[in-house]
Amino acid sequence: MTLAAPLPRGGGVALWRQIAQRIEARILSGQLAAGTRLPTEAELSRGFGVNRHTIRRAMEDLSMRGLVRVEQGRGSFVAEEVVEYPIGSRTRFSEIIRAQAREPSGRILRLKEVEADQRIAELLGLRRGRPVLVVERLGFADRRPINIGTHHIPLGRFPRIAEELSRNPSITAAFAACGLPDYRRQVTRITARMPTPEEATLLGQSRSRPVLLTEAVNVDPEGQPVEVSIAVYAAARMQFVVESA
Amino acid sequence: MTLAAPLPRGGGVALWRQIAQRIEARILSGQLAAGTRLPTEAELSRGFGVNRHTIRRAMEDLSMRGLVRVEQGRGSFVAEEVVEYPIGSRTRFSEIIRAQAREPSGRILRLKEVEADQRIAELLGLRRGRPVLVVERLGFADRRPINIGTHHIPLGRFPRIAEELSRNPSITAAFAACGLPDYRRQVTRITARMPTPEEATLLGQSRSRPVLLTEAVNVDPEGQPVEVSIAVYAAARMQFVVESA
DNA sequence: ACAAATTTGTTCGTATGTATG
């Protein structure tokens, strides 16, 4: 246990603070990489020669400050850096990831032609039952899964979009190849819920941690809806940022 | 059990779909009011004469579509209407609630003078250690708890704000009484996490359901930060809406 | 479906030191 070392007692600094500071220093210096598991509370309390409560107090501090993530029954982990995801009219997955000095990538999970249900039809300005391509796509930043996007695209206007997407799993590129070089996000709705088991697996996260859920409508320069996307994000790794003019 | 009635089997429509549709119809027609508890899965399975798994499939469908809320160990409930909470430069709690035809109110939980820590000082454009008033406020819509806001206000600029707040638990009104008739929201950060036990109690929600977390900076007309607010919202009752110009 | 082992979460109780009035 390299973390442990004798602690000066009665020196005016609470033991839990000293412990938190040592762990923090290891994390900030990179000696404890993001995602790595910390020793158990029992191990730490033995290592530092303090009571388990004292360790827990230190962990609570680190957890509150977002440096570690504690999961009941599993252990404690060095927190991953959160992706700052600006929500605005030019919200593009790959641009946002690249702007954070990470490498974006994506994998198409499913491509399916369906008839638009009530809600999707309304948002796309179509009649119910019109053909829509449903694209499920897993998005990555630096090979870590970030989101699962379910995109609904009207096939009446973009009949060749499925073909383009199977060639290159980028929504923006597929639209460009179908004659729409630019689009903008009109509205985004944000909420949160617990993940389905499948979502938790795909996002590589615990089932007891929440996901952020967005529903967005993208429109062409004339204001005509071209896509409705519903996406889930691992909440622990994501922070949406809304700048107000 | 008025919900139950014989179901046509082998008619090409899955039993769980028929069950889900019946329950949905009752909810949409208002026969099952928001927040009321549904019969247990065991009762429903007896009532419809199907296996409990079939009921569960129907409930999962309804739950995914946001019509019901299922809580392990407690039961299933008709989902409350979600509050649509627009995020923009004029984000004001009471105005938003009123715009949804609900009655806003608030209760101050705590008022405390503290020294600004690193993060708050940075966001407020102060030096660390400067006096800041921390206000914890529970916000209601139609007497239902909606959010817990923790507001940080620089006392150097607003020395009398605590007094105003104890008279009227509205942040906007307190600022107005302290000579700031108008302010705007500059940036909002949104994420989600699980609630603390206290948060779950105050929000009247299950501890196994997530909360949305916002961090916002409000500035005066000159762009000077006047308040940092960190708020948690019951995710099941809240949807943030971001319109992009 | 169940059981065991592991790990964090919660709640008791006790004791000590420090700041405050």
Added chain:
DNA sequence: ACATACATACGAACAAATTTG
């Protein structure tokens, strides 16, 4: 000097979630 409040620290036991067999 004394009482009080508060944060710190330790100990024990049990609850709850997760993983594994």
